[in-house]
Amino acid sequence: MRVAVIDDEPLARRGVIQRLARHPDLMLAGEYADAESACAGLPVAPVDLAFVDVQMPGRNGLEWLAALAPAQRPLAILLTAHAQYAVQAFALEAVDYLLKPIDDARFDEAVERARRRRREREGAGAAAPAVAPLRRFAVRVGRRAVYVEADRVEWIQADGDYALLHIGGRSHLLREPLHRLAERLDPRRYVRVHRSAIVRVDCVAELQALPNRDAIARLHDGTPLRVSRTYIDALLARLRDGAGTG
Incomplete structure (x- = not known):
């Protein structure tokens, strides 16, 4: 999966990027310090998954995701210091949200959820099961x-x-x-x-x-x-x- 990291804190971006290196199937395709630079860069270098900080100067991560058409919205894992954003995360169909400071086990779990969500997207429209369901x-x-x-x-x-x-x-x-x-x-x-x-x-x-x-x-x-x-x-x-x- 092609991945972007969107966070205004360089240290936070570095932490996510270091953890990505443990997953050979994830390739860093973009690093952005705010939503506006992500808006400019992602159409040129689209990604499958974005790690998005919720609280950023200017447009925050939730506002940025909400502004994207669902068909153009990448899978998203939100980065936040506050658990109350969970409701908005579900509304925007985010894969997961990670509380800062990020725990390694939770990071790996969120990545696996992203993999499953991508497989579900790719499997959408698959043929109906061969065995007739119970009537x-x-x-x-x-x-x-x-x-x-x-x-x-x-x-x-x-x-x-x-x-x-x-x-x-x-x-x-x-x-x-x-x-x-x-x-x-x-x-x-x-x-x-x-x-x-x-x-x-x-x-x-x-x-x-x-x-x-x-x-x-x-x-x-x-x-x-x-x-x-x-x-x-x-x-x-x-x-x-x-x-x-x-």
Whole structure:
């Protein structure tokens, strides 16, 4: 990946560049002291990933990213001394944000998240899975077997070796573990957001970032679901694509 570092502090830029050297697949393509010089340089030397300081003289890093058209916006890792910028980072679809002083392990983790996000971008529009996704569930209601269309299920919650299907304020117990359901559902419509939860993408009304890089997804009916940092990239990719609306 071609990388730019945008930070008004020379020492901070040097620290990022030194850490980049540990990753052979990352190539420094530009170093900028402010947003205006980045605006002039990046069209000439475009990059895949930018490390962007939030607080800079003139236009700050968030304003610079917001001014770019989404199609022209590189993957971005924000550099900041304040965790409260997490909400804006999610709104601008930033890959991650690193708190200063930068921790080496967190730097490597953010880089790996950027690699995954790039693979997702490159894989967008890939062919549908060869195995047809599950279309309906058979659940027990007393002595009856009731068949529930998969497209009606809003979210699924782990319950030991079973799963709870949530539909319109009601829940149905299914004798199947969550990890097995995750393999059988349509991945274009359903995303795992936590080790104990799967959500239908078009049921997500809003996403609220948390300081530890987890998030809270609030469904249209008001239900809050914890989104683990492990699964946030997959959910953001589906939300960006408008998946689950058809």
